[in-house]
Amino acid sequence: MAIKLFAAIDVGSFELELGIYEISVKNGINKIDHVRHVIALGKDTYNNGKISYELVEEMCDVIKDFAGIMQSYKVIGYRAYATSALREAKNNQIVLDQVRVRTGIEVQIISNSEQRFISYKAIASKDAEFSKIIEKGTAIVDVGFGSMQVSLFDKDALVSTQNLMLGVLRIREMMTDVQVSTKMQNTLIEEMVDNELYTFRKVYIKDRQIKSLIGVGESILYLSRGSNGGKAVEWITAEEYVGFYEKLLKMSVDQIQERFGVNAEYAALLVPAAIIYKRVLELTGAEMFWIPGIRLCDSIAAEYAEETKAVKFHHDFSEDILAASRNMAKRYKCHGPHTAIMEKYVLDLFDSMKKYHGMGKRERLLLQIAACLHACGKFISMKKSSESAYNIIMSTEIIGLSHMEREIIANVVRYNGVEFDYSRMHLNEELFRNTKGELSKEDITILMAKLTAILRLANSMDRSHKQKLSDSRMNVKNGQLLVTTSYEGDITLESVAFSQKADFFEEIFGIRPVLKQKRRLT
Structure with a gap:
């Protein structure tokens, strides 16, 4: 495979950095140039809450020079990430717009958990x-x-x-x-x-x-x-x-x-x-x-190399995100067997509906995390567990997830227990401005509705917390999602709960879920 030339820009609290990298399947990631410029953006942010016009001028001049260096190398792609100085600055959107207009470089503000996670990927590349x-x-x-x-x-x-x-x-x-x-x-x-x-x-x-x-x-x-x-x-x-x-x-x-x-x-x-x-x-x-000698630019290059499959990491990063989520659930005394079976149910439902929900691998992970954390709010309040769960998740960083992804999970967990009301849906405007990606507010709302419908149905399948339907099989046939179990005992509680959640599921996916209990002939 041909060698790719990639550029990484770090808009940090104390300096601006540019790294130029050769990335190939055969040789991995090799830095071929590195330029840095000291500029204390964080000094303004941490003292005044805003970045001054003088520093914006200096920053634009430096990034324009970076763009010239990138052009001379003929890089095939770049990523420019900003961290806490811009993340915390009240005028960050004005600053980012100035950089874009004056340099042509699109800078994205990444959350702290995303920043640390890509650094972790760079370490794992060794x-x-x-x-x-x-x-x-x-x-x-x-x-x-x-x-x-x-x-x-x-x-x-x-x-x-x-x-x-x-x-x-x-x-x-x-x-x-x-x-x-x-x-x-x-x-x-x-x-x-x-x-x-x-x-x-x-x-x-x-x-x-x-x-x-x-x-x-x-x-x-x-x-x-x-x-x-x-x-x-x-x-x-x-x-x-x-x-x-x-x-x-x-x-x-x-x-x-x-x-x-x-x-x-x-x-x-x-x-x-x-x-x-x-x-x-x-x-x-x-x-x-x-x-290991890791800079953020190295981390950005590692993230790009992994996503483009130019470099294969042996470590499973999704499992790390899940492990952190499971430890979080454990901290808030979530019921272990119930949480484990919930993970199984949501994944089985998700996989059986692949042709109908249009979601991918990342959404599957968010759903699994929501299943892990769906009951964490009961640690704070049995009466208002949904709101408590939302607040816990929004107050706890989960490494590898963006702020927006965390808000998606928090809302899915919240609406697992309360009515899903489109008209009252409130999403943090700041997150839309600062998040990576191009999803609109409508896209996010629909995504949350889909994940909520699956989580609710999975939760109903273990209403007694006795894992009665652990052998269940799922498949879509004739406009119905058939969930079939061979459990021979009483599943009245699960059947009632399942029927209650079926309407919302059908509203979202246009497919009616049906629970069937196979009984042995005597």
Whole structure:
């Protein structure tokens, strides 16, 4: 297969980056050029809530230069992603429009969970090391300029991921007005980090053993080189890191600039980053640090390579999304056997209706996640479980899902228990402006109706929570969806519930679901 030339642009909180990549089935992903420009967009956002006109001017000039470089390489495709600085800016749509009009480059704002997930894909592209390290307890620690993400793996499975507002630029801006000595400032940063990590450890780590950390983020790349005299380090022990950290704290800003080859503004960010990584090491008791050298541009290229099937990953990322969802369901005490059979039923219904619903693999995954989480609201309120479930899902990041996908799931779970009213459907306008893709509000509403109809019918099939219809077979025949079971006991409760949900299902798909119980002849 021919080599593809691809460009990735990262509109970050502290810098703009362009990566040019060769992507092929034979050789994988190879970076052939990399350009970066320091511009503290996050400083404006985190302090004022908006990006200033002066910075917009500078950003447009740089991205226009990027476009020229892309044209000279004759790239066949590109993706430009913006992260927290633009995500949180109140004037982000004006900024994006200016960039599009003045440079011709379409920049998409991605959610935090999408950003971390594609970084995770780039790590997984280093297949041998990644597969080996996650066999035992592992945490990916992704420290960015706006926030940090900690993702926990246990026995190859992603068990939890959480975003903490501990980005190095955000911390530095918070410390700007604190008039204390450098030593005291470092102590205050430690206390800020500890305050966030203490809750994380108590809720998510508990007795879990973490053997290794995977360090991701711009700062860790500089720290790894600085710890080895300018040469990149891929593996470092906890003991070696602590020794390096103690030396770093004794350096002046000028010494840090010289040692790490950065300007004064960037040098001021390296100490907060080093503190964060050190506190995570101590919190988890990890023995080893793996630094795979991943930037967001590398992650964008990995995402593109996977989606275009230019590179095949051996790791199943959909299973990670499901594992995180199942752990979320477990946290909210969802009934295990009922949730498991719900997953089976929704997938069986979905697959039996393929010719009629027009949905694909991604919608199937969203439906399965909705089945996992459909009862989580009962943890908060038995009376208002539907609204509680909606609020839980919208308040919890699920790695790999966009904000829009999360809102789809949250609404499907909500309307599983209350009337589906098209006229009262409220979708977050901000999500439509900031989400990837081209689905209209009408498309989203219809999609939610389809998924809700399937979820409701599946839920009715286990109304007694005794998995009576676990042997059921499904097929569409003569305008009916026949659900046939050989269960010989009483299924009155399931039959009544099934009939109640059949009308809405027929309204959405034009096919009447019918439950049949086969009885043995005596």
